[in-house]
Amino acid sequence: MTTLRLGTRASLLARTQSGHMADLVRERLGVEVELVPVTTEGDVNRTPLAQMGGTGVFVSALRDALLDGLCDFAVHSLKDLPTEPCEGIALAAIPVREDPRDVLVARDGLTLGELPPGSVVATGSPRRAAQLHALGLGLEVVGLRGNIDTRLGKVTSGEADGVILARAGLSRIERLDVITESLDPLQMLPAPGQGALAIECRSADVELVAQLAAHLDDADTRAAVTAERAVLRTLEAGCSAPVGALAEVVSGPDEAELWLRAVVLSHDGQVNMRRSATGPVADAAEVGNRLGTGMLEEGAAELIHTPAKRQH
Template sequence: MTQTLRIGTRASLLARTQSGQIADLIAERLGVEVELVDVTTEGDISRAPLHTLGGTGVFVSALRDALLDGRVDVAVHSLKDLPTGAAEGIALAAVPPREDPRDVLVARDGLTLGELPVGSVVATGSPRRASQLHALGLGLEIVGLRGNIDTRLGKVTSGAADGVVLARAGLSRINRLDVVTETIDPIQMLPAPGQGALAIECRAEDTTLEAQLREHLDDPFTRAAVEAERAVLRTLEAGCSAPVGALAEIVEEADGPEVWLRAVALAPDGSVDIRRSASGPLAEAAEVGNRLAAGMLEEGAAELIDSPARRQQS
């Protein structure tokens, strides 16, 4: 492999930063020249709330198109943005070690969620975060939010909001953890499936490149954890913007590593939630997620989520 490897990325600061980190790893470990190629996605163009843009993949489809038509050789995504179904002609070559998957609060005056006065305005663009904030019963006013990280943080510094909730991983990757006023315990707010992880894709026909990426960049523990979490979404037929949270951890047991998985599905206003946990061997990560989600469906999770896929079937 002597040609320059073209790595597709969204053009935002966060996307280019995390893609640049992956590019550096590829250059070092595969011994190739690399080049970042900016790709504009539907999610970058539209200013509408993400959950109104027609489902999953709004940050992904254009990058995959660029792969398939040969403009790029590798695509780097935030894994939580990936649709759960397989994409024809695309291989998920590697899932590198994950950043901290938790959500964080950035609030005025260094306040935590529990310290914000009743009626405080907290902004988030995520139905999952909004529903879990409502479920805490803190009397907060939850409002929508779009834009890059600086735009979101600006809501607090300008006084337009008392706080915003973001993914810790994104702030970590751009060295902005100093603005965090609270890292939110998953007991209070389970993260999005796949949050904090990156996905490295290539064309399925590029089997040599796929094998090299997997050998040199894939972390099997992170891959198993996100497989379990994404299996919950897939079985629930919920999109990446649905009010569903899931977090899997890998725990060493006497018989080998196991996946410990927690998940929640909520009504949009947080008034009802269904929470379950499950565990199983590392090699059965997806089955752990399937089994957990099946139990949630038996308890009525489909009615809480009201996903587009389920509305079309009804």
């Protein structure tokens, strides 16, 4: 095969991510790559993601394109992927992760702590909204949809005093200059898998799966996001749930270890449960399962499934 077809959403961020992966495939596999635009439900439906079911709204059309033979592989933001495997689809590679933190883009260069009480901060994520409420800063948190430029425009137009976004997305489109504060995970744990990309192809394409894994997969990133997603799966929470998780591979006395932190919140942020776990890197899924199970035993499900108050 001399040319691989890469399925991509049409947004600037998706095209940029896919273009970067296409360049890596050209460089490391020595084959040409052609981008194939695919429209997903999340691109055309302006309903809040949580009301659309959250998980998978940006993914299903790309997977269908793969299974229908319209493209050979696809690139997703990993945090958009459902935690359950998809029949016929292989998660072939997870490249080196970008900075997973959330960031604030605010008027006048302000940080969260500098925004006056009553300031309007916009986010489309129940996880971010709940953690903003939990900080007790007296902010008015409102809903948000749209591409990055639309979201940033809420600040420049004065409709919002600030917006919360993923740092990785701004980095990939070279807009880090607009960030007024990168949020410490102690304040706001990111979404499981945030900052990482997922490269999927048909599981039947065994040779392509092996090539993508050998040339693009990063073992430490895969271990970290495997643990984070195991927490999410164990909690039976989708990407629209108020759940954050972040894992890191760190040097241990004998071998590398995995450190995992997770938070589950009520939608209003008034109740939250923060827990952590450690374990061998090779047991990443088990570390996440164990942490999620422990949180369930302490009542996490009640927090996750408490109905959200409607955002403005």
